[in-house]
Amino acid sequence: MFGNHMKKTVIAACATVASLSLLLAGCGTDSSSGKTQIRFATWDVAEDVDRQQTLVDQFNESHDDIKVTLEAYGSDFDTKISAGMGSNDTPDVMYMWNYPSYADGLEPLDSYIEKEGSDWKSDFYSTLWNYNSYDGKTYGVPVGFTTHALYYNKDLFKQAGVEAPTNDWTWTDLQKAAKKISSKTDAKGFSFQMKPDPYDFEMYLWSNDTAYSDENGTLEGNIDSAKAIDTYQMFQDMEKDGSAVATEGNGTDEFRAGTTAMYIYGSWALNTLDEDGLNYGVVDIPAFADSDHDSVSILSSSGISIAKSSKNKDAAWEFIKYWANADSNKARIGSELPVLTSVVESEGITDKSQYKPFYSMLEQSDGYSPSSFKVKGWSEISDKLALSFEKMYNPSTLEDPASAITEALK
Template sequence: MKLKKVVSLLTVAILSTTLLAGCSSTKNEEAGGKTKLRFATWDSEESLALQEGLVKKFNEEHDDVEVVLEAYGSEFDTKLAAGMGAGDTPDLMYMWNYPLYSGALEPLDSYIEKEGADYKNSFFETLWNYNSYEESTYGIPVGYTTHVVYYNKDIFDAAGVEYPSSEWTWKEFEETAKKLTNKEKKTYGFGFSAKPDPYDFEMMLWNNGTSYLGDNDELKGNVNSKEAIEVYQAYQKMAKDGIALPTEGSGGTEMKAGSIGMFINGSWSITGFEEQGLNFGTTVIPTFREGNKAPSVVSSSGMAMSKDCKNKDAAWEFIKFWTSEDANKARIEYELPVIKSVAESEKLLENEIYSPFYTMLEQSKEYTPSSFKVKDWTEISEELSTVQEGIFNPTTLRDPKQSLDSIAK
């Protein structure tokens, strides 16, 4: 599953100009008597081939509509914003950054309402938070991942440590990491990114009762709150004590190499671990506050429609096809199903590896990322990224309080 997280300043500049000037209408062409719809995706390689097959299937089943897949790959945001600026917006597109793009998207609430309550209820509830902005729904969930703790069973077995329970605290997590650490074998109990993605890391602040911006949409008093500082100190202390390894990536490479016992990540790691034959398990993220349930940020993809699409009914039919049970099952190798019945029929809610992702989804209903609250998230994210790297980079390990105070405004 390829989920977008970061927008370049170039993209923001292009899109800002577009929305101020107003988007020109998308011109749907007639292709041999058929309505032509353009669908922009960020996928590539194997998952793109799967998408091409699904588009072909839809076209074969519809005599009056032809969907054309446009693969933007890693340049998705730049190409999408440039197309909007030139009045050449695709009719349908994958979407993640609704605050930034909402002005160019068609609200889908009326379409959802016409389908009936059962339609909306067929999706996992938490995902609607990630496909909406300012009380309007702009996307239908396509795929998602929450974050969980991955653990290397062989390292646990060698250290004589019991596998993690589904109800554990951060204190127990630290104690487990200490037991797994073996300096002679150069094995660390925990691995984490020395430059974590701010979007992802906010879930750890939620875990301790705070966030970057809070309800007042201000950094001051939130990102530098006592609770936030405690989280950064906890991570940094593990690094200083030599029981955690700050890495250049997420920790997946070190997990494969057998140099760390645990790390936190989304479902992206599963396929690689299984292909390697790694003996691993997954479990929920430990809570900072005993008695509470830890939440997770959700990396979610949705299907959106351009507000200037000339054939909205046909576009909605494709959206329903793309987000249907059958399509969810077809993409199961690349992304976690977003429809309850599919997760149940595929027995993912009972699966040792996959069920924690759904548990984390259920525990995250009430949380909304700061990136969904403000349109200048890119600038805030860059500041946070620089500060967090200074706190966690082994060559700096700057004081968390001073660092967070420096960006609180």
């Protein structure tokens, strides 16, 4: 997953290569060692890169014919991958999530996956393949993910005399609890982002039986449907009645400080909250009372892909298989949630109360595809939608949601 700070020392790949033409060919084969050279780009930083370097070293030690060099791009990842694709200098293997933007520069992996057999593919949670595919082709092998879940502060709930959230809560239950906590303590009951990432926010529409778009990517009549407006309105109403606060960030700072009792976020916060010693719990996202299904979560998925321009695709696939195998999954626990059902079972991941909701939300969210995979020109729509959200939820404006959302359609 993306970190917040660049690693101070970026590991430069192929730095000793004297020939520019050899570099542009993707480092090819090192004539001095006879090994096929593979460049591997990661977006991670700091200790996560150190863990990855250890895994890369283990791969290199166990392969006489392939040498992988790790390139840590940090927050420059998208810029460098885009530039690489434009100049035919793309790393052979790279982390990936934004398949609609990068699919033209990636190698379809369906034939490689098919050769591994059905048992190999079926060990991955099936929902994850939806997020690593685009336009009917698979472009990435899942290596990590997070769904979202509801975090709550046990001490604030106890202080307010409110029963702790459960997995069968509805938004009505959350609203009642938030009001009581706000009136009985110095904290707000709930917090949400003032300018939420539109990609993430669509999960609330899914839970309320709607979406930004239909299967053809049509926004009109969907993003502004009655149920969509009701969903936007629900968050604003909580802000207006004082039971919730719209935050500038993702809500983790307020939750850590004890100024809010509940918020919804991915598993990224777990390590930080554990280090803080915060007395917290995690449960499924609440469902809508009048919906006939469980709540749904968006996925933030880490995949690993091969560049279409790679001259060494078979060697790249060997490395991908290694990076996606059970031992590598186990080694990355703590920085990425395991994607293999066998590892989740063997390591007892879902026996841990703080992890279990992220997996139940994963299973509840099977079959949903983000509008970013269906709507042409999504990045422009996303920018407009983010501004519409800010107009709805900024306390200085609190614009009518029906009015604010029409501006995203212009």
